Amino acid sequence: MKSYAKGFRPISPAVLGALLFLLAVCTFLPTLENGFINFDDPLYVSENVHVVQGLTSAGLAWAFHGTTGGIWLPLTWISHMLDCQLYGLKPWGHHLTSVLIHATSMTLVFLWLFRMTGAKWRSFVVAALFGLHPLRVESVAWAAERKDVLSALFWFLTLWAYAEYVKKSQSETLRAKRFYALTIIFFSLGLMSKPMLVTLPFVLLLLDYWPLNRLQDRKDAKLLIVEKWPFFVLSVLASVIAYAAEKHEKVIVSLTHLPLSYRIENAVVSYVQYIGKLFWPENLCAFYPPPDHFSLGAVFTAVILLAIISVVFVWQWRRQPYLLVGWLWFLGTLIPVIGLVQLGEQAMADRYTYIPEIGLLLCVVWGVNALTKTWKQQSLVLSATATMTIIACMALTVRQIGWWRNSETLFEHAIAVTGKNAIAYLNVGIALAKNGQIDEAIINYQEALEIDPNNATAHYNLGTALVKVNRTAEAVIHFQKVLEINPDDAEACHDLGNALYQMGRMNEAIDCYKKVLELKPDNVPAYNNLATALCQLGRMDEAVGYFQKSLQIEPNAAVYGNLGLALSQLGRTAEAIICYKKGLAINPNDIEVQFNLGNALYEQGQIDEAILHYQKALEINPNHAGVYCNLGVALYKTGRVNEAIASAQQALQLAHEQNNTTLADTLQKQIEFYQTNVVVQPAHP
Numbered sequence: 059m060k061s062y063a064k065g066f067r068p069i070s071p072a073v074l075g076a077l078l079f080l081l082a083v084c085t086f087l088p089t090l091e092n093g094f095i096n097f098d099d100p101l102y103v104s105e106n107v108h109v110v111q112g113l114t115s116a117g118l119a120w121a122f123h124g125t126t127g128g129i130w131l132p133l134t135w136i137s138h139m140l141d142c143q144l145y146g147l148k149p150w151g152h153h154l155t156s157v158l159i160h161a162t163s164m165t166l167v168f169l170w171l172f173r174m175t176g177a178k179w180r181s182f183v184v185a186a187l188f189g190l191h192p193l194r195v196e197s198v199a200w201a202a203e204r205k206d207v208l209s210a211l212f213w214f215l216t217l218w219a220y221a222e223y224v225k226k227s228q229s230e231t232l233r234a235k236r237f238y239a240l241t242i243i244f245f246s247l248g249l250m251s252k253p254m255l256v257t258l259p260f261v262l263l264l265l266d267y268w269p270l271n272r273l274q275d276r277k278d279a280k281l282l283i284v285e286k287w288p289f290f291v292l293s294v295l296a297s298v299i300a301y302a303a304e305k306h307e308k309v310i311v312s313l314t315h316l317p318l319s320y321r322i323e324n325a326v327v328s329y330v331q332y333i334g335k336l337f338w339p340e341n342l343c344a345f346y347p348p349p350d351h352f353s354l355g356a357v358f359t360a361v362i363l364l365a366i367i368s369v370v371f372v373w374q375w376r377r378q379p380y381l382l383v384g385w386l387w388f389l390g391t392l393i394p395v396i397g398l399v400q401l402g403e404q405a406m407a408d409r410y411t412y413i414p415e416i417g418l419l420l421c422v423v424w425g426v427n428a429l430t431k432t433w434k435q436q437s438l439v440l441s442a443t444a445t446m447t448i449i450a451c452m453a454l455t456v457r458q459i460g461w462w463r464n465s466e467t468l469f470e471h472a473i474a475v476t477g478k479n480a481i482a483y484l485n486v487g488i489a490l491a492k493n494g495q496i497d498e499a500i501i502n503y504q505e506a507l508e509i510d511p512n513n514a515t516a517h518y519n520l521g522t523a524l525v526k527v528n529r530t531a532e533a534v535i536h537f538q539k540v541l542e543i544n545p546d547d548a549e550a551c552h553d554l555g556n557a558l559y560q561m562g563r564m565n566e567a568i569d570c571y572k573k574v575l576e577l578k579p580d581n582v583p584a585y586n587n588l589a590t591a592l593c594q595l596g597r598m599d600e601a602v603g604y605f606q607k608s609l610q611i612e613p614n615a616a617v618y619g620n621l622g623l624a625l626s627q628l629g630r631t632a633e634a635i636i637c638y639k640k641g642l643a644i645n646p647n648d649i650e651v652q653f654n655l656g657n658a659l660y661e662q663g664q665i666d667e668a669i670l671h672y673q674k675a676l677e678i679n680p681n682h683a684g685v686y687c688n689l690g691v692a693l694y695k696t697g698r699v700n701e702a703i704a705s706a707q708q709a710l711q712l713a714h715e716q717n718n719t720t721l722a723d724t725l726q727k728q729i730e731f732y733q734t735n736v737v738v739q740p741a742h743p
Contacts, residue, residue, distance in 0.1 A: 082161035090150040098202035112143030125303035134205040164189030166214035173221040192454040196408040199462040205252040212248030253300040259289035268379035323352040325396040328406040330360040343472040348405040380424040387417025465489035480510035514543040548577040615645035649678040683712035
């Protein structure tokens with residue numbers, strides 16, 4: 059037995075695990091001060107109609123059937139729903155969940171690695187460097203990347219259960235079978251969180267070789283491969299589902315439109331850059347745009363470096379097996395996201411290192427221990443080095459978290475790091491537009507288009523911003539450009555129709571609205587706007603038909619009001635009154651419907667009822683000159699001359715305040731008529 063100095067006891071694995079959890083929580087605590095960002099967070103959380111309602115039966119059904127974002131990840135959706143159930147849309151709660159999941163994963167890295175290797179302090183250092191490295195910030199601080207931390211949690215639970223299975227299989231067969239079943243369950247849950255875990259069966263085989271030492275000859279290899287067949291089946295199934303989900307979500311972009319030669323070059327260079335970021339984590343950012351091209355020197359250097367490392371590690375596979383295992387772990391787990399077939403148009407991403415970096419850390423920590431084995435003060439030197447490295451990682455991580463405070467700071471930092479970054483400029487523009495800084499947003503959208511002239515999202519957002527500053531003719535050009543890039547973009551087509559409508563180009567606007575309805579037959583605003591445009595051209599019968607189709611899909615007070623106006627123009631006043639009343643049953647505070655109902659009732663001779671609706675309209679908006687005008691007419695009609703004059707005078711005052719000279723002239727004449735007992739007819743809008 060080992061002897062220890064009086065009063066000293068070795069630190070238990072449980073205490074070290076708790077320490078790791080505490081370090082992770084403390085380091086990532088500033089994340090709770092950050093908000094949601096405009097890059098994927100609306101899709102996954104803040105604007106997802108299924109998620110924001112919390113845990114509902116309909117939401118759970120959608121989670122298992124939906125492929126939003128081009129990925130099937132039901133458990134991730136459920137975790138977001140649970141957060142909304144607990145915290146609503148308060149960002150700190152969503153971030154807290156991710157921090158706690160990450161802290162748990164950091165502890166699990168230590169537990170499974172220690173269980174497999176028996177090397178307590180090396181396992182602790184690997185777990186600490188993994189969990190506290192600034193490369194982890196993107197996965198933890200970005201609400202939309204819950205899929206990263208959640209799937210990794212199940213990855214590490216799978217490895218822990220597998221370690222227990224292997225240990226128990228030597229003596230406790232029944233318990234071993236239970237842990238084997240548990241590994242399959244955890245792996246399945248991980249795949250339901252994010253399909254990137256498809257490489258896990260290969261990692262299990264690597265761990266069989268080292269540190270579990272289960273691979274001694276070919277017979278062992280066959281048995282171990284057979285042992286993994288459920289994992290391989292699940293991986294294949296997850297890959298098929300992932301492929302189908304990507305095809306279903308046609309709007310998803312990826313690097314696959316680029317030549318294969320480019321993607322291979324990107325993959326090779328990215329591998330080396332990921333290694334570099336492990337050792338020198340500077341200039342990290344949320345989006346790395348693919349470069350226009352890779353220099354021959356950069357690609358050649360990357361290939362040579364990867365080849366040298368591979369040859370050396372293969373050469374050392376018997377003496378130092380952890381080198382080859384860690385290296386293959388790193389290379390293999392990055393394959394799904396290295397740029398050959400991945401979703402997304404980024405050249406690389408910090409979040410992709412979440413699991414792969416474990417392999418590199420195994421190489422480094424175990425390798426350094428082997429290289430310094432003969433040092434007399436090895437423990438002291440390595441302890442001091444590890445401590446300083448961990449502290450440095452924590453400081454860099456806290457700094458990196460600060461960039462994720464909001465969309466503007468995040469993507470301005472990305473621009474500072476990468477320079478020509480269309481996605482970053484676009485997202486800065488979106489953030490500025492949301493804050494009402496439209497002119498500044500326009501500048502950023504234009505910068506994005508300077509870099510990427512075919513960025514449909516930048517064209518669309520620039521178009522919407524230009525409309526807000528009354529530069530409608532310019533907006534039309536950008537909406538048209540969106541449709542050149544993506545002819546099936548119903549939203550851009552609809553907004554183009556609205557812009558053309560504002561410019562008085564009714565026939566073109568009508569064509570746009572009809573195109574929208576071809577793409578989305580249930581688009582209620584398109585029906586309403588199409589009908590309104592037809593009204594402007596005097597095609598009332600057609601307009602009535604489209605208003606009615608809109609109401610069949612979704613009853614709406616304003617649309618009932620518009621239908622009522624069209625029917626009134628056709629002389630079908632009794633039907634118009636029915637429409638107005640249906641609209642008010644939905645929204646009694648719609649002033650225009652109240653006003654128009656009053657006008658229709660007046661025409662039908664129901665003067666007293668008309669007066670009631672004019673008065674209700676004025677309760678909603680006491681500054682509506684037109685309502686006062688027509689109320690005066692109705693009052694005069696019933697012989698209430700003094701009230702009619704007072705109403706007309708109030709309307710006249712408002713007309714002067716609103717610089718409506720035409721209405722003011724009409725009202726002046728009206729007052730004169732009232733004062734001389736001349737009966738007049740009501741004005742209509």
